[in-house]
Structures are given as structure tokens and as C-alpha cells.
Amino acid sequence: MSQPRNDIRNIAIIAHVDHGKTTLVDGMLQQTNVFRNNQQHAERVLDSNDLERERGITILAKNTGVVYNGVTINIVDTPGHADFGGEVERVVNMVDGVLLLVDAVEGPMPQTRFVLRQALKRGLKVIVVVNKIDRPAARPEYAVNAAFDLFIDLEATEDQADFPVIYTKALEGQAGYEPDDLADDLTPLFETIIGYLPGPMVDENGPTQLLVTTLEYSNYVGKIAIGRLTSGSIKEGQTIAHINAEGDLKEGKVTKTYLFRNLQRVSQPEVFAGNIVAVAGIADVGIGDTLADPDDPRPLPPITVEEPTVRMTFSINDSPFAGKEGQYLTSRQIRDRLMRELESNVALRVEATDKASTFVVSGRGELHLAVFIETMRREGYEFSVSRPEVIFKETDEGLMEPMEHLFLEVHTDYYGSVSEMLGRRRGQVTSIRYGDDGTVYAEYIVPTRGMLGFRQPFLTATRGTGISHTLFHGFEPVKGAITTQELGSLVALESGMVTAYALTNLAQRGTFFVKPGDEVYAGQVVGENIREEELVVNVCRLKQLTNHRAAPTSITEGLTPSRVMSLDDAIEYLNEDDLLEVTPTSLRIRKRTLKHDLRAKESKKVKVAA
Numbered sequence: 001m002s003q004p005r006n007d008i009r010n011i012a013i014i015a016h017v018d019h020g021k022t023t024l025v026d027g028m029l030q031q032t033n034v035f036r037n038n039q040q041h042a043e044r045v046l047d048s049n050d051l052e053r054e055r056g057i058t059i060l061a062k063n064t065g066v067v068y069n070g071v072t073i074n075i076v077d078t079p080g081h082a083d084f085g086g087e088v089e090r091v092v093n094m095v096d097g098v099l100l101l102v103d104a105v106e107g108p109m110p111q112t113r114f115v116l117r118q119a120l121k122r123g124l125k126v127i128v129v130v131n132k133i134d135r136p137a138a139r140p141e142y143a144v145n146a147a148f149d150l151f152i153d154l155e156a157t158e159d160q161a162d163f164p165v166i167y168t169k170a171l172e173g174q175a176g177y178e179p180d181d182l183a184d185d186l187t188p189l190f191e192t193i194i195g196y197l198p199g200p201m202v203d204e205n206g207p208t209q210l211l212v213t214t215l216e217y218s219n220y221v222g223k224i225a226i227g228r229l230t231s232g233s234i235k236e237g238q239t240i241a242h243i244n245a246e247g248d249l250k251e252g253k254v255t256k257t258y259l260f261r262n263l264q265r266v267s268q269p270e271v272f273a274g275n276i277v278a279v280a281g282i283a284d285v286g287i288g289d290t291l292a293d294p295d296d297p298r299p300l301p302p303i304t305v306e307e308p309t310v311r312m313t314f315s316i317n318d319s320p321f322a323g324k325e326g327q328y329l330t331s332r333q334i335r336d337r338l339m340r341e342l343e344s345n346v347a348l349r350v351e352a353t354d355k356a357s358t359f360v361v362s363g364r365g366e367l368h369l370a371v372f373i374e375t376m377r378r379e380g381y382e383f384s385v386s387r388p389e390v391i392f393k394e395t396d397e398g399l400m401e402p403m404e405h406l407f408l409e410v411h412t413d414y415y416g417s418v419s420e421m422l423g424r425r426r427g428q429v430t431s432i433r434y435g436d437d438g439t440v441y442a443e444y445i446v447p448t449r450g451m452l453g454f455r456q457p458f459l460t461a462t463r464g465t466g467i468s469h470t471l472f473h474g475f476e477p478v479k480g481a482i483t484t485q486e487l488g489s490l491v492a493l494e495s496g497m498v499t500a501y502a503l504t505n506l507a508q509r510g511t512f513f514v515k516p517g518d519e520v521y522a523g524q525v526v527g528e529n530i531r532e533e534e535l536v537v538n539v540c541r542l543k544q545l546t547n548h549r550a551a552p553t554s555i556t557e558g559l560t561p562s563r564v565m566s567l568d569d570a571i572e573y574l575n576e577d578d579l580l581e582v583t584p585t586s587l588r589i590r591k592r593t594l595k596h597d598l599r600a601k602e603s604k605k606v607k608v609a610a
Contacts, residue, residue: 005274014115015101027173032066065260097197104138107146202273207293208232221280255281308362309402315358325583326382331357387574400475402448409467425450426479490527496540523594
């Protein structure tokens with residue numbers, strides 16, 4: 001018989017990007033004496049990944065556990081970005097309640113919807129935490145009312161919509177039941193978690209059942225499976241049944257069992273139902289598998305996540321600079337790394353092609369794939385990727401394409417140009433309202449194809465002041481042709497070193513991505529043309545030797561600085577016939593066909609066919 005365990009609470013914290021979720025976890029850790037009084041610790045301690053710290057977002061769901069008044073609170077920190085929805089869909093299986101964190105100024109934001117919808121679907125209870133109430137423009141009453149409207153919009157039950165509200169200053173570690181009456185610590189928050197959210201329903205004497213939701217790896221004990229133990233117990237050294245997603249059963253031996261305490265895995269001789277636990281010793285365990293009792297194996301329903309919507313090709317780097325900067329270059333090394341990623345990244349798909357050196361990698365969106373590319377790059381891999389393209393779906397109703405729900409905040413002065421841009425990308429406006437401060441809040445349904453490469457022109461059109469967020473909307477019939485590339489490329493004529501003399505003479509042709517002294521090769525994209533067509537230019541041209549010498553500094557000073565592109569910018573820039581060469585130290589955009597005469601013949605064939 002299942003019974004609640006009142007000494008445990010398993011909770012997830014969900015919020016929009018930058019609403020203070022990870023900072024709140026810092027405060028909870030601090031006030032449950034995880035850190036010594038004199039111990040130095042990083043801010044946003046759960047954002048342990050370098051990429052998370054640099055981008056200021058949570059990418060990987062992580063869990064920790066604290067003890068408050070004898071009750072263990074297992075906390076799962078979830079990503080706020082929809083591209084990492086695969087992480088969210090996994091971890092909601094482990095929890096019984098949710099803290100929904102909203103900013104006191106902004107209220108619930110678009111990225112909150114996706115995660116909250118997943119939690120409400122599973123019938124989880126929610127506590128609304130209104131954070132940053134000390135901001136000058138804070139409007140806590142509006143934030144609570146907007147949260148209630150969101151619950152109704154997402155079809156929450158009457159019980160779920162009757163949520164308690166806690167007001168916090170996460171940075172100062174204060175919480176209270178009223179916005180103007182905060183305690184000196186987070187006691188009201190802890191008390192509400194224990195009093196309102198239910199403990200896990202468990203069958204302590206039943207057969208062992210654990211659904212694997214996360215994987216980690218240790219150099220000492222190998223692969224570690226993490227999930228919530230729903231019934232029974234697991235001991236070190238016991239034999240266990242491993243049932244994979246297809247239903248195949250194998251027996252394995254548990255070598256180590258852990259609980260999460262503070263910021264560490266703590267080894268335990270035995271773990272019991274209700275806890276989020278880690279188990280080592282099952283070598284080929286995967287996400288969605290069940291660990292069960294060998295004498296009474298009962299598989300749990302495997303985890304299902306939404307299908308990917310965007311794909312790119314990953315291939316070996318075959319440019320003239322191949323092998324100069326990377327450590328792992330071969331197709332076998334790249335394939336092994338892709339297969340290893342599949343073990344933990346459930347929203348990713350990898351397919352082989354008829355070329356042994358090329359793989360099709362599918363994900364939730366540009367950001368999802370860009371983060372994976374950056375991770376591989378930092379590990380020493382060198383490879384090339386193609387322009388992202390959407391995944392169409394063939395149905396009884398015909399060919400369908402993925403659509404995005406786009407939320408915009410732009411000043412009224414710039415809304416006209418943004419609206420025109422979205423019109424060209426087949427966007428349809430669904431709602432629009434005007435704020436008192438001249439801000440336009442608009443919602444569009446746009447084909448995913450139209451959102452590829454949208455960010456850079458959007459920021460340019462709004463002078464960097466616009467805010468946009470997207471959520472996956474669903475599949476609809478194909479909307480027709482979309483042209484997103486408005487300007488052509490400047491392509492290097494020959495290999496060599498870029499000279500200031502050449503760039504000075506070509507300055508009127510467009511914007512350059514290279515600077516004097518850079519090495520380039522024939523077929524490399526070195527800039528953006530001011531016209532629509534591609535233009536081949538010689539950026540390595542030297543000045544003819546004469547008796548007259550200009551001071552080198554005067555030439556360089558007159559040059560417009562080159563445009564430095566991040567990985568996200570470079571992926572957005574790619575055209576259909578471009579590749580992005582990714583190495584640990586460089587990002588180079590190049591033509592798929594490097595020889596100019598062959599490229600000209602190919603484009604001629606395309607025009608004739610059209």
C-alpha cells in the first residue's frame with residue numbers, strides 16, 4: 001500500500017530566465033548551513049557549467065538536498081529556456097511540488113509557460129514565489145494576478161489555482177507572507193514548502209522501482225543513474241533488474257548508492273523509497289530505463305519527450321586549415337562523441353548519412369544545438385556544421401512544418417520595421433497591446449523556418465532594445481517560401497594573410513569578419529556584402545613597392561573595426577551553401593564548395609532549374 005512520507009519533500013524550482021531561481025537556491029543552501037560561516041563559495045552555485053555562467057542561464061537540470069527541521073527537501077533546479085525542455089520533461093517525474101518564481105516587475109514571462117504546463121499536467125501543487133520585490137518598479141499585486149491568469153490559461157484545476165504566495169528578496173535571503181513584511185530569513189518559504197506541498201507517495205515494502213531520469217559519470221564508479229525511488233529499497237551489493245525502454249531485462253549489481261545532501265552525493269549503505277537517489281554499477285543504463293526487483297520486475301512508463309524541430313549536419317573539417325587547431329578530428333571520434341551525448345541529452349537525435357564522415361543532428365532549437373556545439377568545441381573537437389533547417393512532418397493532411405509562438409517587447413518607434421520583417425517571414429499576429437511607456441507587447445505565430453537567423457536583424461532593427469522569446473506551438477501546413485538572407489557574402493579569392501591595404505580598398509564593399517594579419521583561404525567568407533549577390537574579393541592584396549611609404553599605423557587606424565561573431569551569430573549568418581568551421585580557437589564561415597569556378601557552375605545550374 002502506498003503511503004505519504006512526511007519527512008521528505010521533492011520540489012522543482014521553475015522560472016523565466018533571470019528571475020532569480022538559482023540565486024534563491026543559493027539562499028536556501030546558505031540558511032540550512034550547507035556552507036561554513038567562513039567558507040568562500042561561488043554565486044549561483046548550482047550553475048556549475050562554464051557555459052551556464054557565461055550565458056547567465058541554466059542549461060542542465062541539477063538537484064541538491066537540504067534538511068530543515070528534520071525534513072529533507074530535495075531541490076531540482078530546472079532550465080528556464082524552452083530549447084532545454086527535454087531536461088524539464090525528465091525532471092518533473094521526480095518531484096511532487098513546484099516553486100514558481102516570478103519577477104515582481106515583469107510577472108510570469110513566456111518561458112515560464114512551458115515548464116508550468118508540464119507541472120500542471122502532472123497534477124503537481126504549486127507555490128508562487130514573487131521575487132525581487134525591492135526593485136524600484138516592483139508591482140507584486142500585478143505579478144500575483146498575472147500568475148493566476150496564467151494558471152487559468154493553462155487549464156489548472158481549482159485546487160492548483162488556489163496557490164499560496166510568498167514574497168522574497170532572494171539576493172538578501174529574505175521571505176514573507178506580505179510584500180512589506182519580510183522576515184530576516186527564508187523561514188516563511190521553508191514552512192510553506194513543508195506545510196503545503198505533499199510528501200512522496202511510496203510503498204516501502206513493495207518491489208524496487210526506480211525510473212532513471214538523469215545520468216552522471218564518475219571516474220571512480222563509472223556511470224551513475226539518478227531518479228526517484230518510488231517503492232522498495234536498494235542496497236549496496238544487491239542484484240537488480242535493469243529494464244530498458246524497449247522492455248528488455250538484464251541483471252546487474254549495484255556497487256554504490258547515494259543520497260543528495262547539500263552540494264554532494266553522500267554514499268549510503270541502503271536507500272529507501274521516496275528519496276531522489278543515485279545508483280552506480282549498471283554499465284549500460286539509459287534515461288527512461290527502470291531499475292527493479294529481480295524477483296518481481298515491474299517496469300515504469302518510460303520518459304517521452306517532444307520531437308526535435310531543427311537539424312544540422314555535423315561533418316569532419318575538410319578545409320585547408322584542417323587539423324591545425326583541434327585535438328579530435330576524425331569521423332570516428334566525432335561519431336563517438338555524438339553517441340555519448342545521446343545517453344544524457346534525451347531531446348537530441350543523431351542519424352548516420354550515406355557519407356561516413358557526415359551525421360544529421362536534430363534538436364529542439366538553434367540554442368539547444370549551439371550549446372552542444374560550444375561544448376564539443378571546448379572539449380577539443382574540430383568539425384564543420386551546416387545551416388540549421390527545420391524538420392518537416394508528413395501526415396494524412398499533407399506536409400506539416402513546426403511553428404513557434406513568438407512573444408515580442410519593442411518600443412513603438414521600432415515596431416513597424418519588426419512587423420514588416422515578420423511579415424516577410426510568414427508571421428501572423430495573434431495579439432497586440434500598448435503599454436503606458438510606449439512599449440508594444442505583441443504575439444505572433446511564425447514558422448520555425450522564419451525564426452532561423454531572426455535574432456540579429458531583430459536586434460539591429462530595435463537598436464538592441466527589443467526583447468523576444470519563443471515557445472514551440474505545434475505543426476501546421478507549410479506556409480510557403482521564406483527569404484531570410486537579405487545580403488550576400490564577401491568571399492576570399494586566394495589563400496594568404498589579410499592585409500590592411502586590401503581592406504582599405506575594399507571598405508566600401510561591406511562589413512568584414514577578418515582583420516589585418518588573419519590567415520584566410522580561398523572560399524572562406526570574409527565579410528558581408530552591401531548587395532544581395534556573392535562577391536569574390538582579394539583581401540590578401542599587397543601594396544606595390546615604390547619609394548613612397550605610408551606609415552602602417554595610419555592605414556590601420558582608418559579601417560572600420562571587423563565584426564567579431566559569436567557562435568550564435570555565426571550559425572544565424574549561415575546560408576544554404578555555407579558551412580561553419582568550428583575549432584577550439586576559431587570560427588570560420590566558408591563556402592561548401594571552395595573553388596570559385598565550380599561554385600559559379602552550381603549556381604548557374606540552380607538558376608536554370610528554377
